[in-house]
Amino acid sequence: MNKTLHPAPDDLVHRHAQPGRTLLAVLHAIQDETGFVPPDAVIPLAKALNLSRAEVHGVISYYHHFRTSPPAAVTVQLCRAEACRSMGSEALAGHIEAHTGCRFAQAHAHGDETGHAHGTEGTQGTALALESLYCLGQCALSPAMTINGTLHAKVTPQKFDALLDAAVTAAGKTKEAA
Numbered sequence: 001m002n003k004t005l006h007p008a009p010d011d012l013v014h015r016h017a018q019p020g021r022t023l024l025a026v027l028h029a030i031q032d033e034t035g036f037v038p039p040d041a042v043i044p045l046a047k048a049l050n051l052s053r054a055e056v057h058g059v060i061s062y063y064h065h066f067r068t069s070p071p072a073a074v075t076v077q078l079c080r081a082e083a084c085r086s087m088g089s090e091a092l093a094g095h096i097e098a099h100t101g102c103r104f105a106q107a108h109a110h111g112d113e114t115g116h117a118h119g120t121e122g123t124q125g126t127a128l129a130l131e132s133l134y135c136l137g138q139c140a141l142s143p144a145m146t147i148n149g150t151l152h153a154k155v156t157p158q159k160f161d162a163l164l165d166a167a168v169t170a171a172g173k174t175k176e177a178a
């Protein structure tokens with residue numbers, strides 16, 4: 001996945017909107033490639049899939065998984081659902097906010113409570129995003145989170161600090177190599 005150089009929306013759509021593919025499949029493919037779904041891709045997507053612009057926009061905005069702007073260099077997604085709450089995810093969220101100087105994003109208007117984070121300059125000058133999720137399927141290993149898509153279980157504040165340091169270092173290396 002190349003999150004630094006973004007292909008033109010028309011090229012993205014041409015590449016991924018193959019016959020027989022659903023809108024959701026195409027959106028996933030685009031986001032897998034670029035890290036987000038460019039707003040400029042809505043019109044070519046609608047044309048390619050014979051849908052209205054409103055239909056494409058509605059799907060993108062309904063599923064909180066889809067982003068319409070580039071992701072932060074480091075994205076932390078913390079599970080805030082019941083099992084993780086019972087194992088200290090809220091205290092962990094407080095630690096994460098205090099440690100990074102960033103805040104978890106607010107809920108989406110349509111009520112999914114996820115809220116994509118806003119890119120925030122956090123630890124060591126790296127753009128950091130904090131997001132809440134509601135169950136990662138790791139309830140027996142809670143509290144659970146992902147950092148840049150990698151799942152981590154039984155996360156303690158100390159473990160989080162080490163994981164974040166590693167992610168920030170890795171993000172710096174990726175940036176240097178780009």
Ligand code: FES
Pocket residue numbers: 079080081082083084085134135136137138139142143144
């Ligand atoms: S409740 Fe957190 S992983 Fe299921």
